[in-house]
Amino acid sequence: MQKCQNCKTDFRIEPEDFEFYKKMNVPPPTWCPECRMVRRFSLRNERAFYKRTCGSCKKDVVSVFAPDAKRNVYCPLCYKSDKWDPFRYGQEIDFSKPFLEQLRQLWEEVPVPAVFTENCVDSPYTNHTHDSKNSYLVFGASVIEDSAYCARLANTKDSFDVTAGSKMEQCYEDISCNEAQKLFFSVRSENCFNSYFLEDCRNVSDSFGCVNLRNKQYHIFNKPYTKEDYEKTLAQMNIGSRAALAELRRKVEEFSLRFPRRFAHVVNSQSVTGDNIVNSKNCRFCFNVYGNLEDCAFVVNANDLKDGYDGYGYGAGAELLYEGADSGVNAGNMAFTLFVHGSHHVRYCFNCHGSSDLFGCVGLRSQKYCILNRQYTQEQYDELVGKIVQQMNEHPYTDAQGRIFRYGEFFPPDFSTFAYNESAAQEYFPLTADEARRKGFRWRDPAEKTHAITIRPETIPDAIRWVPDSILKETLGCAHRGTCNDQCTNAFRIIPMELAFYRKMNLPLPDLCPNCRHYRRLAHQNPYRLWHRACQCAGTHSSNGIYQNQSTHFHADVPCPNEFETTYAPERPEIVYCEQCYQEEVV
Numbered sequence: 001m002q003k004c005q006n007c008k009t010d011f012r013i014e015p016e017d018f019e020f021y022k023k024m025n026v027p028p029p030t031w032c033p034e035c036r037m038v039r040r041f042s043l044r045n046e047r048a049f050y051k052r053t054c055g056s057c058k059k060d061v062v063s064v065f066a067p068d069a070k071r072n073v074y075c076p077l078c079y080k081s082d083k084w085d086p087f088r089y090g091q092e093i094d095f096s097k098p099f100l101e102q103l104r105q106l107w108e109e110v111p112v113p114a115v116f117t118e119n120c121v122d123s124p125y126t127n128h129t130h131d132s133k134n135s136y137l138v139f140g141a142s143v144i145e146d147s148a149y150c151a152r153l154a155n156t157k158d159s160f161d162v163t164a165g166s167k168m169e170q171c172y173e174d175i176s177c178n179e180a181q182k183l184f185f186s187v188r189s190e191n192c193f194n195s196y197f198l199e200d201c202r203n204v205s206d207s208f209g210c211v212n213l214r215n216k217q218y219h220i221f222n223k224p225y226t227k228e229d230y231e232k233t234l235a236q237m238n239i240g241s242r243a244a245l246a247e248l249r250r251k252v253e254e255f256s257l258r259f260p261r262r263f264a265h266v267v268n269s270q271s272v273t274g275d276n277i278v279n280s281k282n283c284r285f286c287f288n289v290y291g292n293l294e295d296c297a298f299v300v301n302a303n304d305l306k307d308g309y310d311g312y313g314y315g316a317g318a319e320l321l322y323e324g325a326d327s328g329v330n331a332g333n334m335a336f337t338l339f340v341h342g343s344h345h346v347r348y349c350f351n352c353h354g355s356s357d358l359f360g361c362v363g364l365r366s367q368k369y370c371i372l373n374r375q376y377t378q379e380q381y382d383e384l385v386g387k388i389v390q391q392m393n394e395h396p397y398t399d400a401q402g403r404i405f406r407y408g409e410f411f412p413p414d415f416s417t418f419a420y421n422e423s424a425a426q427e428y429f430p431l432t433a434d435e436a437r438r439k440g441f442r443w444r445d446p447a448e449k450t451h452a453i454t455i456r457p458e459t460i461p462d463a464i465r466w467v468p469d470s471i472l473k474e475t476l477g478c479a480h481r482g483t484c485n486d487q488c489t490n491a492f493r494i495i496p497m498e499l500a501f502y503r504k505m506n507l508p509l510p511d512l513c514p515n516c517r518h519y520r521r522l523a524h525q526n527p528y529r530l531w532h533r534a535c536q537c538a539g540t541h542s543s544n545g546i547y548q549n550q551s552t553h554f555h556a557d558v559p560c561p562n563e564f565e566t567t568y569a570p571e572r573p574e575i576v577y578c579e580q581c582y583q584e585e586v587v
C-alpha cells in the first residue's frame with residue numbers, strides 16, 4: 001500500500017503497474033489514481049471563454065485564458081503566422097533552481113493560441129474542436145455543423161445541447177446517444193428517431209418515455225399505441241410548454257427507476273473494468289474507450305492505444321503514454337504532456353507537435369533534442385536530461401500546499417491558469433468553492449461576469465409560439481442565478497439558428513444557461529469511480545422488489561451469483577443487473 005501525497009488515503013499499485021512504470025522509466029506515482037485524474041482535468045478549460053487582447057496584433061480575441069491568466073495569448077491569425085519563433089523564449093538550464101519552476105516561466109512566455117481549434121469556420125466560440133463550421137459553444141468535438149451547446153461529439157449537424165456521442169441530426173438535449181435523428185431528451189440510445197425521453201433504447205422510433213426497448217415504434221412509457229392514438233396522446237402532452245415539459249421530465253425519471261440498468265456498457269472486450277468500453281482488452285479503470293485499447297489503465301476518452309496509463313483524450317495511434325491530456329496521434333513514449341501530438345520520446349511538454357526527444361518544451365513544431373526551447377546536440381541532450389532528472393529528484397519543486405513534485409510527477413496544479421470551476425475537473429469531480437480552495441485550487445466567482453439581464457427567468461415565455469423574434473436581442477436570466485456549482489453564467493442569449501430550431505421542433509425556450517443545461521445532462525453520466533457490487537437480480541424480480549423479470553434467467557429463481565465493478569454506487573436507487581440478466585430482459 002502507498003499513501004497518496006495529496007489526499008492521504010492508501011492506494012494499491014498492482015504488479016503490472018510496476019512493469020509499466022519500468023517500461024516508461026518513471027518512478028511509481030505518489031498520488032492516488034483519483035487525485036491524478038482530478039489533477040489532469042484541472043489543467044484543461046474546455047468551456048469558459050473570456051475577451052483578451054492578442055499579445056501580437058493587440059486586437060480583441062475570444063480566449064479560454066482569462067485576462068488575468070499569465071499567458072502570452074495570440075489570436076488564431078498571429079499564432080499561425082511565422083511572426084514568432086518559439087526558440088526566442090529559450091532558456092539556459094539553471095541547476096540552482098527547481099526545473100519545473102523554470103518550465104513554468106517558459107510556459108508563461110511562449111505564445112499560446114487563444115483557443116484550441118483546428119480548421120473551424122465561422123465558429124469563434126468553440127474550443128478543443130476541429131473540422132467544424134457554423135458552430136457556437138461547442139467543446140471537445142469534431143466535424144460539427146450548424147450546431148450549438150454541444151460537447152464531446154462527432155459528425156453531428158443541426159443539433160443543440162447534445163453531449164457525448166456521434167452521428168446526430170436535428171437532435172436536442174441528448175447524452176451518450178449515437179446515430180439518431182429528431183431524438184430529444186434521451187440517454188444512451190442508438191438508432192432512434194422522432195422520439196422523446198428514451199433511455200437505453202435501440203432502433204426505436206416515434207416513442208416517448210421508454211426504457212430498454214429494442215426495435216419498437218409508437219410506444220409511450222413502454223406501452224404500444226396505434227399511430228393515431230400515439231399522435232393524439234403526444235399532442236396532449238404539450239411538449240411545447242416549458243412547464244408541461246418539466247413535469248414530464250420528472251415523470252420519466254421516476255418511471256426509468258422501475259427498470260434494470262446494465263452494470264457497465266462493455267462490448268466485445270476482455271478483462272476490462274470501467275464503463276463505455278468497446279473492442280478492447282486488459283484495461284483497468286478506463287472510461288469512454290472507443291476501440292483498440294490494450295494494456296491500459298486510468299484512461300478516459302481514448303482510442304487506438306497500447307500501454308497507456310493516466311490519460312484524458314488519449315491515443316489515436318499511440319503506444320507507451322503516461323500522464324497526459326489531449327496527447328497521442330501517431331505518437332510513442334511520451335509522459336507528462338498536455339496537447340502533444342505526433343511526437344516521440346517527450347517529457348514535460350505543452351503544445352508541441354511532430355517532434356522527438358524534447359524535455360520541458362513549449363510550442364515547438366518538428367524539432368529534436370530540445371530542452372526549455374533550446375537546441376542541443378544528441379550527446380548534449382542525453383547528458384543534460386540525465387542531470388535534470390537527478391536535479392528534479394534532489395531539488396524538487398514544492399507547491400504552496402507543501403506537495404513535492406519530483407521527476408515522475410505530472411504538472412503541479414498551480415501550473416494551471418484555470419480556476420477549478422472553469423476546468424474539466426468541475427464536470428466530473430464537482431466541488432463547492434470552499435472545498436476547492438481547501439484542496440489548493442483557485443475558484444472563479446460567477447459574479448465576475450455581469451450581464452444586464454433584460455428578461456428574468458420567470459418571465460421567459462412558457463410556450464415557443466409566444467416567443468417574438470425580438471427575443472434574439474434580449475439577455476435572459478438563468479433560473480440558477482449563478483448560485484449553483486455548474487459554471488452558471490447567470491445570463492444567456494438565444495441565437496437565430498437556435499430559435500428557428502425550437503420553432504420547427506415545437507420545443508420551449510430553456511430557462512437555464514448553456515452550462516447549467518450541460519451539467520444537468522452530465523447528471524445522467526455516472527462518475528469515473530467504481531464499486532464492487534453483486535447483481536441485483538433476485539431470480540424472478542429485482543432485489544428491491546420493484547422490477548418483475550420478463551423471462552427465466554440462467555440462475556432460475558435464486559439470486560444471480562454474478563459480481564462486477566460498476567459506476568453505480570451502492571446507495572443509488574437504480575436497479576443494477578449483470579450483463580447476462582440485463583440481456584435477458586431487453587430482447
Ligand SMILES: [Zn+2]
Pocket residue numbers: 004005006007008009031032033034035036
Ligand atoms: Zn489521493
Ligand SMILES: [Zn+2]
Pocket residue numbers: 478479480481482487488489490512513514515516
Ligand atoms: Zn446557469
Ligand SMILES: [Zn+2]
Pocket residue numbers: 535536537560561562577578579580581582
Ligand atoms: Zn445477474
Ligand SMILES: [Zn+2]
Pocket residue numbers: 537538539553554555560580581
Ligand atoms: Zn438474473
